[in-house]
Amino acid sequence: MGHHTTEYNPFSTTGQSIDTMNAKDRSSSSFSIATFSALGLAFIAFKKWEQRRRRCRDVRDGLLADGNASGSINNYISVRGQALLTPTQPYIMDYLKCLQDQCDPHSNPQGYIPLCVAENKLIIEHFASRLMQVETAYRAFSESIVYCYNNSLGLPGTREAVAYFLTKHFLFPEERNLSFQEALHWIRPEYIAIGSGAASLVSHLAMSLADPGDAVLIPAPYYAAFDADVKIFAGCVTIPVHSADPTIGPSAKDLESAAVLAEAKGLRVRILLITNPNNPLGTIYPPTVIKSAIDWARSRSMHTIVDEVYALGCHEELGSGFESVVRILKNDLGNDVHHLWALSKDFGASGFRIGTLYTQNNHLLSSLANLNIFTSVSHPMQMILSEVLTDDNFIYQFLDNAREKIRYSYYFCTKRLDEMVIPYVNAKAGIFVYADFSALLPSQTPEGEAQFASLLLDAAHIIMTPGQSQKDLKPGMFRICYCFVSLDVLEIAMNRLDRLVGKIRRWHWDNLNSDSLTDIL
Structure with missing residues:
Protein backbone atom coordinates (compact mmCIF):
# COMPACT_ATOMS: atom_id res chain seq x y z
CA MET A 1 0.00 0.00 0.00
CA GLY A 2 1.42 3.42 -1.05
CA HIS A 3 1.55 6.72 0.79
CA HIS A 4 -0.85 8.55 -1.56
CA THR A 5 -4.05 7.54 0.20
CA THR A 6 -4.74 11.07 1.39
CA GLU A 7 -5.52 12.06 -2.20
CA TYR A 8 -8.23 9.44 -2.59
CA ASN A 9 -11.82 9.66 -1.42
CA PRO A 10 -12.91 6.08 -0.74
CA PHE A 11 -16.54 7.05 -1.02
CA SER A 12 -16.27 8.33 -4.63
CA THR A 13 -14.53 6.84 -7.73
CA THR A 14 -15.73 9.67 -10.05
CA GLY A 15 -17.37 7.13 -12.37
CA GLN A 16 -14.16 5.39 -13.45
CA SER A 17 -14.13 1.63 -13.92
CA ILE A 18 -11.36 -0.42 -12.37
CA ASP A 19 -10.10 -1.41 -15.81
CA THR A 20 -9.52 2.23 -16.92
CA MET A 21 -7.90 3.39 -13.67
CA ASN A 22 -4.24 4.25 -13.74
CA ALA A 23 -1.81 2.66 -11.31
CA LYS A 24 -2.34 5.36 -8.77
CA ASP A 25 -6.10 4.89 -8.87
CA ARG A 26 -5.75 1.10 -8.67
CA SER A 27 -3.58 1.54 -5.59
CA SER A 28 -6.17 3.79 -4.03
CA SER A 29 -8.94 1.39 -4.99
CA SER A 30 -7.13 -1.42 -3.23
CA PHE A 31 -6.99 0.79 -0.15
CA SER A 32 -10.72 1.40 -0.36
CA ILE A 33 -11.41 -2.32 -0.28
CA ALA A 34 -9.02 -2.74 2.65
CA THR A 35 -10.64 0.18 4.42
CA PHE A 36 -14.11 -1.27 4.04
CA SER A 37 -12.80 -4.63 5.24
CA ALA A 38 -11.21 -2.97 8.26
CA LEU A 39 -14.42 -1.12 9.00
CA GLY A 40 -16.34 -4.35 8.75
CA LEU A 41 -13.96 -6.13 11.07
CA ALA A 42 -14.13 -3.21 13.46
CA PHE A 43 -17.91 -3.38 13.40
CA ILE A 44 -17.86 -7.11 14.09
CA ALA A 45 -15.37 -6.58 16.92
CA PHE A 46 -17.58 -3.86 18.34
CA LYS A 47 -20.62 -6.13 18.26
CA LYS A 48 -18.67 -8.89 20.00
CA TRP A 49 -17.49 -6.42 22.63
CA GLU A 50 -21.07 -5.24 23.11
CA GLN A 51 -22.23 -8.85 23.52
CA ARG A 52 -19.50 -9.47 26.10
CA ARG A 53 -20.46 -6.29 27.93
CA ARG A 54 -24.11 -7.38 28.07
CA ARG A 55 -23.14 -10.82 29.30
CA CYS A 56 -20.92 -9.32 32.01
CA ARG A 57 -23.84 -7.15 33.04
CA ASP A 58 -26.04 -10.25 33.12
CA VAL A 59 -23.56 -11.99 35.39
CA ARG A 60 -23.49 -8.94 37.63
CA ASP A 61 -27.26 -9.01 37.84
CA GLY A 62 -27.23 -12.68 38.74
CA LEU A 63 -28.68 -13.98 35.49
CA LEU A 64 -25.82 -16.44 35.07
CA ALA A 65 -25.23 -17.02 38.77
CA ASP A 66 -26.61 -20.56 38.69
CA GLY A 67 -23.86 -21.58 36.27
CA ASN A 68 -26.32 -23.25 33.91
CA ALA A 69 -26.29 -20.55 31.25
CA SER A 70 -23.93 -20.77 28.32
CA GLY A 71 -20.41 -19.53 28.83
CA SER A 72 -17.85 -20.20 31.51
CA ILE A 73 -17.81 -18.15 34.69
CA ASN A 74 -14.06 -17.87 34.16
CA ASN A 75 -14.82 -15.24 31.53
CA TYR A 76 -16.37 -12.95 34.13
CA ILE A 77 -14.46 -13.47 37.37
CA SER A 78 -11.08 -14.81 38.49
CA VAL A 79 -10.43 -18.05 40.33
CA ARG A 80 -9.86 -16.00 43.47
CA GLY A 81 -13.13 -14.18 42.84
CA GLN A 82 -14.99 -17.48 42.45
CA ALA A 83 -13.73 -18.57 45.86
CA LEU A 84 -15.44 -15.51 47.32
CA LEU A 85 -18.88 -16.22 45.85
CA THR A 86 -19.93 -18.43 48.75
CA PRO A 87 -21.40 -16.41 51.66
CA THR A 88 -19.00 -16.20 54.60
CA GLN A 89 -21.71 -17.55 56.89
CA PRO A 90 -24.16 -20.24 55.70
CA TYR A 91 -27.20 -18.63 57.30
CA ILE A 124 -27.37 2.45 70.84
CA GLU A 125 -29.55 5.34 71.99
CA HIS A 126 -27.39 5.98 75.05
CA PHE A 127 -24.18 5.88 73.04
CA ALA A 128 -25.65 8.06 70.29
CA SER A 129 -26.67 10.74 72.78
CA ARG A 130 -23.01 11.17 73.73
CA LEU A 131 -21.77 11.27 70.15
CA MET A 132 -24.31 13.84 68.99
CA GLN A 133 -22.99 16.57 71.24
CA VAL A 134 -22.02 19.66 69.27
CA GLU A 135 -18.52 19.76 70.74
CA THR A 136 -17.85 16.19 69.61
CA ALA A 137 -18.87 16.86 66.03
CA TYR A 138 -16.91 20.12 66.02
CA ARG A 139 -13.73 18.40 67.15
CA ALA A 140 -14.13 15.69 64.50
CA PHE A 141 -13.81 18.23 61.70
CA SER A 142 -12.18 21.36 63.12
CA GLU A 143 -8.56 20.24 63.20
CA SER A 144 -6.49 20.11 60.03
CA ILE A 145 -5.02 16.71 60.93
CA VAL A 146 -8.30 14.98 60.04
CA TYR A 147 -8.05 16.14 56.43
CA CYS A 148 -4.54 14.86 55.77
CA TYR A 149 -2.59 11.63 55.49
CA ASN A 150 -1.07 10.34 58.70
CA ASN A 151 0.24 7.16 60.29
CA SER A 152 -1.93 4.31 59.00
CA LEU A 153 -1.80 2.66 62.43
CA GLY A 154 -3.81 5.56 63.83
CA LEU A 155 -3.59 9.24 64.70
CA PRO A 156 -1.15 9.93 67.57
CA GLY A 157 -3.86 11.25 69.89
CA THR A 158 -6.17 8.34 69.15
CA ARG A 159 -3.48 5.76 69.86
CA GLU A 160 -2.85 7.51 73.17
CA ALA A 161 -6.57 7.43 73.98
CA VAL A 162 -6.77 3.70 73.25
CA ALA A 163 -3.69 3.04 75.38
CA TYR A 164 -5.28 5.01 78.22
CA PHE A 165 -8.58 3.13 77.84
CA LEU A 166 -6.95 -0.31 77.78
CA THR A 167 -4.86 0.47 80.83
CA LYS A 168 -7.87 1.59 82.87
CA HIS A 169 -10.34 -1.10 81.80
CA PHE A 170 -8.17 -4.13 80.99
CA LEU A 171 -4.89 -3.84 82.91
CA PHE A 172 -6.01 -2.01 86.07
CA PRO A 173 -9.86 -1.99 86.10
CA GLU A 174 -9.90 -1.32 89.84
CA GLU A 175 -7.84 1.90 89.44
CA ARG A 176 -10.54 4.35 88.39
CA ASN A 177 -8.48 7.39 89.35
CA LEU A 178 -5.47 6.50 87.24
CA SER A 179 -4.31 9.63 85.39
CA PHE A 180 -3.75 9.90 81.66
CA GLN A 181 0.04 10.09 81.94
CA GLU A 182 0.19 7.26 84.47
CA ALA A 183 -1.81 5.06 82.09
CA LEU A 184 0.49 5.77 79.15
CA HIS A 185 3.44 4.74 81.30
CA TRP A 186 1.99 1.20 81.38
CA ILE A 187 0.66 0.74 77.85
CA ARG A 188 2.68 2.67 75.30
CA PRO A 189 0.76 4.26 72.39
CA GLU A 190 3.33 3.10 69.85
CA TYR A 191 2.20 -0.46 70.56
CA ILE A 192 -1.38 0.34 69.52
CA ALA A 193 -2.84 -0.14 66.04
CA ILE A 194 -6.32 0.87 64.96
CA GLY A 195 -8.09 -0.95 62.14
CA SER A 196 -11.46 -1.13 60.46
CA GLY A 197 -13.00 -3.61 62.88
CA ALA A 198 -11.76 -6.68 64.71
CA ALA A 199 -12.34 -8.86 61.63
CA SER A 200 -9.97 -6.74 59.57
CA LEU A 201 -7.30 -6.95 62.26
CA VAL A 202 -7.70 -10.74 62.57
CA SER A 203 -7.22 -10.99 58.80
CA HIS A 204 -4.13 -8.75 58.92
CA LEU A 205 -2.67 -10.75 61.79
CA ALA A 206 -3.14 -13.99 59.87
CA MET A 207 -1.47 -12.36 56.84
CA SER A 208 1.51 -11.16 58.88
CA LEU A 209 2.02 -14.09 61.25
CA ALA A 210 1.29 -17.07 59.00
CA ASP A 211 1.67 -18.26 55.42
CA PRO A 212 -1.01 -19.60 53.05
CA GLY A 213 -2.01 -23.10 54.10
CA ASP A 214 -0.93 -22.65 57.73
CA ALA A 215 -3.32 -23.73 60.47
CA VAL A 216 -5.07 -21.53 63.01
CA LEU A 217 -6.32 -23.37 66.10
CA ILE A 218 -9.59 -22.07 67.59
CA PRO A 219 -11.37 -23.55 70.65
CA ALA A 220 -14.81 -24.75 69.55
CA PRO A 221 -17.59 -23.85 69.36
CA TYR A 222 -16.44 -20.52 67.96
CA TYR A 223 -17.59 -17.41 66.11
CA ALA A 224 -18.66 -18.56 62.64
CA ALA A 225 -16.98 -15.71 60.72
CA PHE A 226 -13.48 -16.61 61.97
CA ASP A 227 -13.24 -19.11 59.11
CA ALA A 228 -13.56 -16.31 56.56
CA ASP A 229 -11.43 -13.86 58.56
CA VAL A 230 -8.31 -16.02 58.35
CA LYS A 231 -8.98 -17.57 54.95
CA ILE A 232 -10.11 -14.92 52.47
CA PHE A 233 -6.86 -12.93 52.28
CA ALA A 234 -4.34 -14.91 54.33
CA GLY A 235 -5.32 -18.32 52.97
CA CYS A 236 -5.05 -19.98 56.37
CA VAL A 237 -6.97 -23.06 57.52
CA THR A 238 -9.02 -23.15 60.73
CA ILE A 239 -8.77 -26.19 62.99
CA PRO A 240 -11.39 -26.50 65.77
CA VAL A 241 -10.10 -27.46 69.19
CA HIS A 242 -12.68 -29.67 70.89
CA SER A 243 -12.69 -30.13 74.66
CA ALA A 244 -14.52 -32.41 77.06
CA ASP A 245 -15.98 -29.26 78.66
CA PRO A 246 -15.81 -26.28 76.27
CA THR A 247 -17.12 -23.91 78.96
CA ILE A 248 -13.86 -24.24 80.92
CA GLY A 249 -11.61 -23.80 77.92
CA PRO A 250 -9.00 -25.92 76.17
CA SER A 251 -6.33 -27.78 78.08
CA ALA A 252 -2.80 -28.23 76.78
CA LYS A 253 -3.77 -31.80 75.92
CA ASP A 254 -6.76 -30.59 73.87
CA LEU A 255 -4.56 -28.13 72.01
CA GLU A 256 -1.87 -30.73 71.34
CA SER A 257 -4.44 -33.20 69.97
CA ALA A 258 -5.78 -30.58 67.54
CA ALA A 259 -2.25 -29.61 66.48
CA VAL A 260 -1.27 -33.22 65.81
CA LEU A 261 -4.45 -33.66 63.76
CA ALA A 262 -3.57 -30.59 61.68
CA GLU A 263 -0.02 -31.75 61.16
CA ALA A 264 -1.28 -35.15 60.02
CA LYS A 265 -3.01 -33.25 57.21
CA GLY A 266 0.29 -31.65 56.23
CA LEU A 267 -0.46 -28.29 57.83
CA ARG A 268 1.95 -26.12 59.80
CA VAL A 269 0.27 -24.96 63.03
CA ARG A 270 1.10 -21.30 63.40
CA ILE A 271 -1.57 -19.41 65.41
CA LEU A 272 -3.83 -19.99 68.41
CA LEU A 273 -6.92 -17.75 68.38
CA ILE A 274 -8.86 -17.46 71.65
CA THR A 275 -12.02 -15.46 72.32
CA ASN A 276 -12.51 -14.58 75.98
CA PRO A 277 -15.28 -14.13 77.06
CA ASN A 278 -16.29 -16.87 74.69
CA ASN A 279 -18.60 -16.48 71.74
CA PRO A 280 -21.05 -18.32 71.52
CA LEU A 281 -20.92 -19.83 75.02
CA GLY A 282 -20.94 -16.59 77.00
CA THR A 283 -18.51 -18.17 79.46
CA ILE A 284 -15.25 -16.78 80.86
CA TYR A 285 -12.02 -18.75 80.72
CA PRO A 286 -10.15 -18.82 84.04
CA PRO A 287 -6.77 -17.03 84.03
CA THR A 288 -5.02 -20.37 84.57
CA VAL A 289 -6.53 -21.72 81.33
CA ILE A 290 -5.43 -18.65 79.36
CA LYS A 291 -1.91 -18.83 80.79
CA SER A 292 -1.67 -22.57 80.13
CA ALA A 293 -2.80 -22.13 76.53
CA ILE A 294 -0.21 -19.39 75.92
CA ASP A 295 2.54 -21.48 77.51
CA TRP A 296 1.60 -24.38 75.25
CA ALA A 297 1.65 -22.15 72.15
CA ARG A 298 5.04 -20.76 73.16
CA SER A 299 6.42 -24.27 73.55
CA ARG A 300 5.67 -24.69 69.84
CA SER A 301 6.91 -21.21 68.83
CA MET A 302 3.36 -20.19 67.89
CA HIS A 303 1.56 -16.87 68.13
CA THR A 304 -1.51 -16.38 70.33
CA ILE A 305 -4.26 -13.90 69.44
CA VAL A 306 -6.63 -13.12 72.32
CA ASP A 307 -9.91 -11.55 71.19
CA GLU A 308 -11.57 -9.74 74.11
CA VAL A 309 -14.36 -7.88 72.28
CA TYR A 310 -16.90 -8.93 74.95
CA ALA A 311 -14.68 -8.05 77.92
CA LEU A 312 -16.72 -5.08 79.15
CA GLY A 313 -20.06 -6.84 78.70
CA CYS A 314 -19.65 -9.16 81.67
CA HIS A 315 -22.93 -9.48 83.51
CA GLU A 316 -21.26 -8.36 86.70
CA GLU A 317 -18.76 -5.51 86.76
CA LEU A 318 -16.04 -6.81 89.10
CA GLY A 319 -15.66 -10.25 90.56
CA SER A 320 -17.22 -11.81 87.45
CA GLY A 321 -14.13 -13.94 86.93
CA PHE A 322 -12.89 -12.17 83.81
CA GLU A 323 -9.26 -11.15 83.72
CA SER A 324 -7.69 -9.72 80.61
CA VAL A 325 -4.68 -11.45 79.09
CA VAL A 326 -2.88 -8.10 79.47
CA ARG A 327 -3.27 -8.41 83.24
CA ILE A 328 -2.65 -12.17 83.32
CA LEU A 329 0.73 -11.66 81.64
CA LYS A 330 1.48 -8.60 83.79
CA ASN A 331 1.56 -6.49 80.63
CA ASP A 332 4.47 -8.52 79.26
CA LEU A 333 3.02 -9.78 75.98
CA GLY A 334 6.35 -10.42 74.32
CA ASN A 335 6.49 -10.77 70.55
CA ASP A 336 3.96 -13.60 70.37
CA VAL A 337 0.77 -12.52 72.20
CA HIS A 338 -1.58 -10.02 70.57
CA HIS A 339 -4.65 -8.42 72.16
CA LEU A 340 -7.81 -7.44 70.22
CA TRP A 341 -10.76 -5.26 71.21
CA ALA A 342 -13.37 -3.29 69.24
CA LEU A 343 -16.32 -0.93 69.61
CA SER A 344 -18.64 -3.43 67.95
CA LYS A 345 -19.90 -5.30 71.03
CA ASP A 346 -19.32 -3.35 74.24
CA PHE A 347 -20.53 -0.13 72.62
CA GLY A 348 -23.03 -1.57 70.13
CA ALA A 349 -21.22 0.17 67.26
CA SER A 350 -20.26 -2.54 64.77
CA GLY A 351 -21.14 -0.11 61.97
CA PHE A 352 -18.32 2.20 63.04
CA ARG A 353 -15.76 -0.41 61.90
CA ILE A 354 -13.25 0.38 64.64
CA GLY A 355 -11.02 -2.27 66.16
CA THR A 356 -7.87 -2.01 68.28
CA LEU A 357 -4.74 -4.13 68.49
CA TYR A 358 -2.24 -4.08 71.33
CA THR A 359 1.01 -5.85 70.48
CA GLN A 360 4.61 -5.42 71.59
CA ASN A 361 5.94 -6.93 68.35
CA ASN A 362 7.55 -4.06 66.40
CA HIS A 363 8.04 -6.11 63.24
CA LEU A 364 4.35 -6.98 63.25
CA LEU A 365 3.43 -3.32 63.65
CA SER A 366 5.59 -2.42 60.65
CA SER A 367 3.80 -5.05 58.59
CA LEU A 368 0.40 -3.81 59.73
CA ALA A 369 1.37 -0.25 58.85
CA ASN A 370 1.45 -1.31 55.20
CA LEU A 371 -1.67 -3.49 55.33
CA ASN A 372 -3.61 -0.82 57.19
CA ILE A 373 -3.24 1.59 54.28
CA PHE A 374 -6.21 -0.27 52.77
CA THR A 375 -8.28 -0.53 55.94
CA SER A 376 -7.61 2.59 57.97
CA VAL A 377 -10.33 4.17 60.08
CA SER A 378 -11.33 7.65 58.88
CA HIS A 379 -9.69 10.46 60.83
CA PRO A 380 -12.94 12.15 61.91
CA MET A 381 -14.06 8.86 63.45
CA GLN A 382 -10.70 8.52 65.18
CA MET A 383 -11.11 11.98 66.68
CA ILE A 384 -14.53 11.01 68.01
CA LEU A 385 -13.10 7.77 69.37
CA SER A 386 -10.29 9.53 71.23
CA GLU A 387 -12.72 11.96 72.85
CA VAL A 388 -15.18 9.29 73.99
CA LEU A 389 -12.61 6.79 75.31
CA THR A 390 -11.10 9.43 77.58
CA ASP A 391 -14.45 10.63 78.94
CA ASP A 392 -14.33 8.63 82.18
CA ASN A 393 -17.63 9.86 83.60
CA PHE A 394 -19.52 8.82 80.50
CA ILE A 395 -17.68 5.50 80.04
CA TYR A 396 -18.33 4.20 83.55
Missing part, protein backbone atom coordinates in the same frame (compact mmCIF):
# COMPACT_ATOMS: atom_id res chain seq x y z
CA ILE A 92 -26.55 -15.13 55.95
CA MET A 93 -29.17 -15.36 53.19
CA ASP A 94 -31.87 -16.26 55.71
CA TYR A 95 -30.76 -13.31 57.82
CA LEU A 96 -31.04 -10.93 54.86
CA LYS A 97 -34.52 -12.31 54.22
CA CYS A 98 -35.47 -11.47 57.79
CA LEU A 99 -34.23 -7.89 57.41
CA GLN A 100 -36.63 -7.29 54.52
CA ASP A 101 -39.67 -8.05 56.67
CA GLN A 102 -38.76 -7.46 60.31
CA CYS A 103 -41.21 -7.82 63.14
CA ASP A 104 -42.71 -4.70 64.65
CA PRO A 105 -45.00 -5.18 67.66
CA HIS A 106 -47.51 -2.70 66.25
CA SER A 107 -47.20 -2.44 62.48
CA ASN A 108 -45.88 -5.93 61.61
CA PRO A 109 -46.34 -8.36 64.52
CA GLN A 110 -45.93 -11.43 62.29
CA GLY A 111 -42.66 -10.27 60.72
CA TYR A 112 -39.34 -12.05 60.96
CA ILE A 113 -37.17 -11.86 64.07
CA PRO A 114 -33.41 -12.31 63.53
CA LEU A 115 -31.67 -13.55 66.69
CA CYS A 116 -28.49 -14.61 64.91
CA VAL A 117 -26.38 -11.43 65.04
CA ALA A 118 -24.30 -10.50 68.08
CA GLU A 119 -25.15 -6.81 68.18
CA ASN A 120 -26.42 -4.93 71.21
CA LYS A 121 -29.14 -2.61 69.95
CA LEU A 122 -30.34 -1.91 73.50
CA ILE A 123 -27.50 0.55 74.13
CA GLN A 397 -21.97 5.30 83.51
CA PHE A 398 -22.51 3.85 80.06
CA LEU A 399 -20.96 0.47 80.86
CA ASP A 400 -22.98 0.16 84.08
CA ASN A 401 -26.16 0.90 82.15
CA ALA A 402 -25.22 -1.51 79.36
CA ARG A 403 -24.57 -4.35 81.82
CA GLU A 404 -27.95 -3.75 83.45
CA LYS A 405 -29.75 -3.97 80.11
CA ILE A 406 -27.83 -7.10 79.13
CA ARG A 407 -28.64 -8.80 82.44
CA TYR A 408 -32.34 -8.01 82.17
CA SER A 409 -32.69 -9.41 78.65
CA TYR A 410 -30.57 -12.44 79.54
CA TYR A 411 -32.70 -13.29 82.56
CA PHE A 412 -35.89 -12.80 80.57
CA CYS A 413 -34.64 -15.09 77.79
CA THR A 414 -33.34 -17.83 80.09
CA LYS A 415 -36.50 -17.73 82.23
CA ARG A 416 -38.55 -18.54 79.15
CA LEU A 417 -36.12 -21.31 78.17
CA ASP A 418 -36.51 -22.77 81.66
CA GLU A 419 -40.28 -22.76 81.20
CA MET A 420 -39.84 -24.64 77.89
CA VAL A 421 -37.43 -27.10 79.57
CA ILE A 422 -34.71 -26.19 77.07
CA PRO A 423 -31.18 -26.59 78.51
CA TYR A 424 -28.64 -23.82 77.99
CA VAL A 425 -25.15 -22.77 79.01
CA ASN A 426 -25.12 -20.42 81.99
CA ALA A 427 -23.53 -17.27 80.62
CA LYS A 428 -21.43 -14.80 82.58
CA ALA A 429 -20.77 -12.40 79.72
CA GLY A 430 -21.70 -11.57 76.18
CA ILE A 431 -25.01 -10.74 74.54
CA PHE A 432 -26.27 -14.23 73.72
CA VAL A 433 -27.24 -17.54 75.29
CA TYR A 434 -26.24 -20.94 73.89
CA ALA A 435 -29.25 -23.26 74.02
CA ASP A 436 -29.66 -27.00 73.45
CA PHE A 437 -32.58 -27.93 71.16
CA SER A 438 -31.16 -31.36 70.34
CA ALA A 439 -34.10 -33.23 71.91
CA LEU A 440 -36.41 -31.60 69.35
CA LEU A 441 -34.49 -32.61 66.22
CA PRO A 442 -35.95 -35.17 63.80
CA SER A 443 -32.52 -36.86 63.84
CA GLN A 444 -29.32 -36.31 65.79
CA THR A 445 -27.42 -35.25 62.69
CA PRO A 446 -26.37 -32.02 60.99
CA GLU A 447 -29.28 -32.61 58.61
CA GLY A 448 -31.65 -32.80 61.56
CA GLU A 449 -30.29 -29.49 62.88
CA ALA A 450 -30.82 -27.91 59.45
CA GLN A 451 -34.41 -29.21 59.36
CA PHE A 452 -35.14 -27.63 62.72
CA ALA A 453 -33.58 -24.34 61.59
CA SER A 454 -35.75 -24.35 58.46
CA LEU A 455 -38.89 -25.06 60.47
CA LEU A 456 -37.97 -22.30 62.88
CA LEU A 457 -37.64 -19.85 60.01
CA ASP A 458 -40.71 -20.94 58.02
CA ALA A 459 -43.19 -21.57 60.84
CA ALA A 460 -42.03 -19.13 63.53
CA HIS A 461 -40.21 -16.52 61.41
CA ILE A 462 -37.17 -16.74 63.69
CA ILE A 463 -33.52 -17.31 62.85
CA MET A 464 -30.84 -18.26 65.38
CA THR A 465 -27.18 -19.13 64.83
CA PRO A 466 -26.88 -22.91 64.27
CA GLY A 467 -24.18 -24.82 66.11
CA GLN A 468 -22.98 -26.50 62.93
CA SER A 469 -21.70 -23.16 61.61
CA GLN A 470 -19.84 -22.72 64.91
CA LYS A 471 -18.09 -26.11 64.66
CA ASP A 472 -20.10 -27.69 67.46
CA LEU A 473 -20.00 -31.50 67.31
CA LYS A 474 -23.43 -31.83 68.90
CA PRO A 475 -26.36 -31.17 66.53
CA GLY A 476 -29.11 -28.95 67.87
CA MET A 477 -27.10 -26.24 69.63
CA PHE A 478 -28.21 -22.70 68.76
CA ARG A 479 -27.00 -19.25 69.78
CA ILE A 480 -29.79 -16.79 70.69
CA CYS A 481 -28.69 -13.14 70.39
CA TYR A 482 -31.25 -11.60 72.72
CA CYS A 483 -29.82 -8.06 72.60
CA PHE A 484 -30.37 -7.71 68.86
CA VAL A 485 -34.03 -6.83 69.44
CA SER A 486 -36.03 -4.79 71.92
CA LEU A 487 -37.64 -6.49 74.91
CA ASP A 488 -41.11 -6.43 73.40
CA VAL A 489 -39.87 -8.10 70.20
CA LEU A 490 -37.87 -10.60 72.26
CA GLU A 491 -41.07 -11.48 74.11
CA ILE A 492 -42.82 -12.12 70.78
CA ALA A 493 -39.93 -14.32 69.69
CA MET A 494 -39.96 -16.39 72.88
CA ASN A 495 -43.73 -16.81 72.66
CA ARG A 496 -43.41 -18.13 69.11
CA LEU A 497 -40.55 -20.40 70.12
CA ASP A 498 -42.59 -21.73 73.03
CA ARG A 499 -45.50 -22.57 70.73
CA LEU A 500 -43.23 -24.25 68.16
CA VAL A 501 -41.54 -26.35 70.82
CA GLY A 502 -44.95 -27.43 72.07
CA LYS A 503 -46.07 -28.39 68.54
CA ILE A 504 -42.99 -30.53 67.94
CA ARG A 505 -43.39 -32.33 71.27
CA ARG A 506 -47.08 -32.93 70.71
CA TRP A 507 -47.20 -33.85 67.05
CA HIS A 508 -43.68 -35.13 66.43
CA TRP A 509 -42.04 -34.54 63.07
CA ASP A 510 -44.07 -37.14 61.16
CA ASN A 511 -47.32 -35.27 61.81
CA LEU A 512 -46.15 -31.70 61.42
CA ASN A 513 -47.99 -29.94 58.61
CA SER A 514 -49.71 -26.66 57.82
CA ASP A 515 -52.65 -27.60 60.03
CA SER A 516 -50.63 -28.66 63.07
CA LEU A 517 -48.37 -25.60 62.77
CA THR A 518 -51.13 -23.03 62.92
CA ASP A 519 -51.25 -20.35 65.64
CA ILE A 520 -47.47 -20.04 65.98
CA LEU A 521 -47.26 -16.53 64.57
